[in-house]
Amino acid sequence: MTYTDRHGRPLLRMTYDFTINDRRLTAHITPVAEEIARGMGGREVNVAERKGSYDSMPYQTTHNTGGTIMGTDPQTSVCNRYCQSWDLHNLFVAGAGLFPQNAGYNPTGTVAALAYWSVAAIIDQYMADPGPLVQA
Numbered sequence: 001m002t003y004t005d006r007h008g009r010p011l012l013r014m015t016y017d018f019t020i021n022d023r024r025l026t027a028h029i030t031p032v033a034e035e036i037a038r039g040m041g042g043r044e045v046n047v048a049e050r051k052g053s054y055d056s057m058p059y060q061t062t063h064n065t066g067g068t069i070m071g072t073d074p075q076t077s078v079c080n081r082y083c084q085s086w087d088l089h090n091l092f093v094a095g096a097g098l099f100p101q102n103a104g105y106n107p108t109g110t111v112a113a114l115a116y117w118s119v120a121a122i123i124d125q126y127m128a129d130p131g132p133l134v135q136a
Contacts, residue, residue, distance in 0.1 A: 014067065016054055016067070017053050017054045018050070018053070018054055023050070026049075026050045027049075030047060030049060030050075034047045063096060063102055063106060063107050064096065064102075065096040065097065065098075065099040065100075065101060065102045065107065066096075066097060066099065066100060066101065067097040068085075068093045068095070068097035068098055069097075069098060069099070069100045070083060070093075070098040070099075070114075071100075073136070074086035074087075074136045078093070079092075079093050079098060080132070080133060080134040081134060082117070082118050082121040082122075082125075082133045082134065083098060083114055083115075083117070083118040084118070084121075084126075084132070084133050084134070086132075086136060089130065089131050089132045089133075090130065092118050092122060094111065094114065094115040094118065095111060096111055098111075098114060121133055
């Protein structure tokens, strides 16, 4: 099924699930993490294996990143430095999807800063001359 907006234009659809590499990494690191936790003398060590498909419910506070990576080359990134899609110049992306990986800290401040940076570029540059803000 193709979902459309009120003008009949197709809507963007993005799906995600764990890759085989995600599953292999988890299968490898879980016993290692368990051994470390037991070695530290924890009173209780609970190990939960990752099974099934991705479910956003247990991951609501994990600061998932990636998917619309920002970079300098359209061959290796989705967005330019202004968070503008390389492929669709009128699409600007905001969120932690711009990061290639999680820095290990809450990304909210950086996400907000990038959103302000992008909006400033839209207002100051894009609106006057719509098109790519960075030439590939």
